[in-house]
Amino acid sequence: MTATEEIQSAADQRISDEVLMSVRNIRLSFGGVKALRDVSFDIAKGEIRAIIGPNGAGKTSMLNVINGVYHPQEGTIFYKGKTGLMKPHEAATKGISRTFQNLALFRGMTTLDNIMTGRNMKIKRNFLWQALRWGPAQREESENREAVERVIGFLEIESIRKTPVGRLPYGLQKRVELGRALAAEPELLLLDEPMSGMNVEEKEDMCRFILDVNDEFGTTICLIEHDMSVVMDISDRVVVLDYGSKIADDTPNEVRANQAVIDAYLGVSH
Amino acid sequence: MFVLEVFISGLLSGVMYSLVALGFVLIFKASGVFNFAQGAMVLLAALTFVRFIEMGIPLWLAAIMTFGVMIVLAIFIERFLLRPLVNQPLITLFMLTIGLNYFLEGLAQAVWDAEVHGLDIGIEDVPWVGLEQATGLLISMFDVISALIAMGLVIILSIVFNKTKVGRALRAVSNDHQAAMSVGIPLNRIWVIVWAMSGLVALVAGALWGTRLGVQFSLSIVALKALPVLILGGFNSIMGAIVAGLIIGASEKLGEVFLGPYVGGGIESFFPYVLAMMVLFWRPQGLFGDVIIERV
Ligand SMILES: Nc1ncnc2c1ncn2[C@@H]1O[C@H](COP(=O)(O)OP(=O)(O)O)[C@@H](O)[C@H]1O
Ligand SMILES: [Mg+2]
Numbered sequence: 001m002t003a004t005e006e007i008q009s010a011a012d013q014r015i016s017d018e019v020l021m022s023v024r025n026i027r028l029s030f031g032g033v034k035a036l037r038d039v040s041f042d043i044a045k046g047e048i049r050a051i052i053g054p055n056g057a058g059k060t061s062m063l064n065v066i067n068g069v070y071h072p073q074e075g076t077i078f079y080k081g082k083t084g085l086m087k088p089h090e091a092a093t094k095g096i097s098r099t100f101q102n103l104a105l106f107r108g109m110t111t112l113d114n115i116m117t118g119r120n121m122k123i124k125r126n127f128l129w130q131a132l133r134w135g136p137a138q139r140e141e142s143e144n145r146e147a148v149e150r151v152i153g154f155l156e157i158e159s160i161r162k163t164p165v166g167r168l169p170y171g172l173q174k175r176v177e178l179g180r181a182l183a184a185e186p187e188l189l190l191l192d193e194p195m196s197g198m199n200v201e202e203k204e205d206m207c208r209f210i211l212d213v214n215d216e217f218g219t220t221i222c223l224i225e226h227d228m229s230v231v232m233d234i235s236d237r238v239v240v241l242d243y244g245s246k247i248a249d250d251t252p253n254e255v256r257a258n259q260a261v262i263d264a265y266l267g268v269s270h
Numbered sequence: 271m272f273v274l275e276v277f278i279s280g281l282l283s284g285v286m287y288s289l290v291a292l293g294f295v296l297i298f299k300a301s302g303v304f305n306f307a308q309g310a311m312v313l314l315a316a317l318t319f320v321r322f323i324e325m326g327i328p329l330w331l332a333a334i335m336t337f338g339v340m341i342v343l344a345i346f347i348e349r350f351l352l353r354p355l356v357n358q359p360l361i362t363l364f365m366l367t368i369g370l371n372y373f374l375e376g377l378a379q380a381v382w383d384a385e386v387h388g389l390d391i392g393i394e395d396v397p398w399v400g401l402e403q404a405t406g407l408l409i410s411m412f413d414v415i416s417a418l419i420a421m422g423l424v425i426i427l428s429i430v431f432n433k434t435k436v437g438r439a440l441r442a443v444s445n446d447h448q449a450a451m452s453v454g455i456p457l458n459r460i461w462v463i464v465w466a467m468s469g470l471v472a473l474v475a476g477a478l479w480g481t482r483l484g485v486q487f488s489l490s491i492v493a494l495k496a497l498p499v500l501i502l503g504g505f506n507s508i509m510g511a512i513v514a515g516l517i518i519g520a521s522e523k524l525g526e527v528f529l530g531p532y533v534g535g536g537i538e539s540f541f542p543y544v545l546a547m548m549v550l551f552w553r554p555q556g557l558f559g560d561v562i563i564e565r566v
Contacts (some may be wrong), residue, residue: 067452079383092454104449117442121454123435182454 015236018045019078020220021066026075028061035061036072037244043188047221048214050231052255053241054264060101061239063190066222067091067098078085079188093121095126097186099177101193101224107166111176114165115130115151118183119144151179171202177211189213191223195230208235228265232256240264276523282413284519286478286546287368289420290492291499292427293471299444300464301352302360306367309493310374311469315340316476317378320387320485329391332437333473341462342467356457363413375490386486391477401426423474424534428508429468436463444506498542502549504559514557 022042028035035058043049051059064070066077068086076083079094088096097118106114122144132160152158155175160168165176181189193204194210213219213233225231231238232252240255242249242264248255255261290308298307318339318437322332351366402408431437442450443460451457470494476485479492499518503510525541549557 067446069451087456088448088451089454089456092452098452099449100452104446104452106445106449108445109441113438113441117438117450118453120435120439120442180453181451 006101014214014218015047016045017218019043020045020080022078023062023066024076024078026062026072026077028058028065028070028072028075028095036241037067037085037147039075039241039244039246041224041239041249044237045220046076046214046218047220047236048210048234049220050232050235050238050252051222051224052226052228052238052240055226056243057226057264058228058244059241060192061244063098063192063222063224067096067190077235092184095184095187096190097181097184097188098190099174099181099192099194101196103167103170103173103177105173105177105180108164110162110164111157112148112152112161112166114176115148115179115183116144118151118180119147121184122147125191142194147185148183151182154182155179155213171198174202175209176200178206182213185217185220188220189219191221195225195227203230210234221253228256271406271526273524275409276527278407278409279413280520280523281516282409282417282519283523285417285420285424286475286515287495287519288424288512288515289471290475290496291503292508293475293493293517294496294500295466295506295511296427296431296440296464296468296471299508300440300460301363303363304368304505305468306364307371307374308496309469309490310371310378311340311343311472311491312476312493313487314343314374314378314476315473316389316471316485316489317382317387319473319477320389320480322384323389324387333477335387335469336473337339339472341466342417344469347465348458352461353458371490372527375487379487386484386485387480389477389480389485393408394483395526397541400487403443412481416481419474419478423471424512426467427471428449428512430467431508436460440464464527495542498546500556501546502542502557503536504556507558508554510556510558518545521545 007135019042024040026036026039039058039062053059053061061070065072067090068088071085079086079096105119109117123140152161155178157172157175157179160172160176166172168176174197178191178194181191191210197204198206207230209222210223214221221230223235232255236251238248238250238255239246240261241260242260247260247264248258250258291311293308293311294305295520297303297308315336319332319336321324322335323329327335347370351370352363354361355366393412393415395410398409398414431440439450439455439460442453442455443457447457450460475493476489479489483489483492496515499511499514501516503512503514522538522541526537529541530537553559
């Protein structure tokens with residue numbers, strides 16, 4: 001077996017045939033701006049799916065449609081075979097976690113508290129019992145603390161556990177935000193430009209974390225990037241958006257060779 | 271001895287300021303807006319409470335029923351005012367609370383009436399005899415008990431907001447709406463909870479002040495006493511509201527006694543603002559408020 005074939009067969013084992021999410025004929029516009037024009041694709045369980053495209057192509061809008069921030073004017077989304085419009089907090093309860101392009105951290109809180117917030121849905125006990133420090137509520141609290149510590153260990157951020165996140169450098173803030181999404185133990189993880197604004201070293205770290213999450217926990221990942229080169233190495237399949245339309249949907253190698261994609265990135269007029 | 275008396279009674283009335291300020295802080299933390307209608311909520315709660323009592327309903331039941339009314343109000347405010355205006359600029363929301371203020375004032379007086387109602391919650395406004403005999407200090411029993419009630423509520427609220435899931439959710443919401451929703455926090459439910467809580471605060475404040483002053487229209491202005499407390503303590507700090515309430519309560523009484531004679535009295539009405547202004551120059555975010563770092 002050649003190296004590529006080896007990677008390919010590893011990928012085949014990881015990715016099942018099962019479709020986790022299917023996006024069908026999505027149209028979304030803001031007033032006159034058509035952000036998404038009839039976009040369809042699906043995400044297989046266990047894969048790393050990338051959405052790439054130039055700035056303003058509609059990538060963030062697509063992610064926002066997936067987790068219910070926007071409800072499209074037309075089109076359907078099937079998640080685990082079921083359809084229906086979700087609100088963001090409902091998406092979270094159904095196992096969809098995300099990060100944001102422009103960082104949305106709880107800036108006044110520490111790293112630990114930020115990541116703890118990611119466990120929000122795992123906390124079942126009534127607040128009265130928590131306030132009274134009742135046994136089972138206490139036990140639940142310590143289980144959640146352990147889960148948070150695992151995430152902190154995994155992302156190698158032990159040293160900033162008690163630091164208010166507003167004081168951290170940008171790259172670390174992005175890592176904390178990933179931690180908060182991971183704390184929810186999601187089935188589908190949505191990452192909006194997880195490597196933007198990072199230096200080379202931080203980008204490599206982030207790539208490693210994304211691959212490890214996918215590998216160790218089997219988490220399905222859908223990530224956005226506008227810098228094509230970064231994601232090509234880590235994704236299984238790539239959707240390319242340009243001016244709100246899907247112009248390609250293939251493996252990284254095929255996409256790299258696709259003339260329409262090259263044109264889009266070089267800014268060839270349509 | 272006299273100074274100590276003034277100081278203590280100042281602290282006791284300060285607890286009430288803390289309580290009312292907390293009502294503002296809760297809503298400010300959850301939705302980033304200064305709730306101009308807080309005073310009208312105090313009026314509505316007090317008026318509802320006193321009219322239930324006048325119907326012959328026992329005190330405890332009347333309190334529960336009034337809290338029920340405040341919860342219903344919270345649900346209505348969320349459903350018909352906050353939800354449609356989500357993502358609008360904060361100034362729009364602020365204008366909305368001004369409208370809400372007049373609406374509630376009108377509603378309270380239309381459903382009930384605009385008379386002055388005496389309210390008796392069973393605590394007499396007499397000196398605390400035991401304390402007077404033991405120490406010679408002349409402190410009103412009513413001040414002590416109402417301060418204890420207010421303190422109890424303040425403690426319960428701080429526990430809820432520091433130690434529970436709801437509290438963590440509220441802190442998350444106050445930091446970032448998008449992020450809060452993305453971790454599964456239903457913004458709408460948090461808003462209802464927060465408005466209901468500040469309705470409870472309004473009820474307790476309204477009942478205690480109403481006993482003192484009679485339940486009447488001016489109760490809605492009393493809530494503005496909380497404004498200097500908020501400036502001093504910081505709009506988004508629960509701890510700040512508590513400490514600043516005490517500082518203002520004590521210092522306005524002491525100011526009245528020591529500086530009052532030189533300026534012809536009446537210091538109480540503006541002294542808190544002067545104090546708050548001075549703090550603004552030194553710490554624009556208030557004593558305990560979060561530091562606001564503008565990104566440019
Ligand atoms: N909330 C919004 N209101 C109005 N226009 C928007 C909004 N969000 C996105 N857009 C517009 O939709 C288009 C796609 O934006 P976006 O999804 O952010 O692109 P990308 O993430 O690929 O850079 C852009 O033209 C953008 O200006
Ligand atoms: Mg984007």
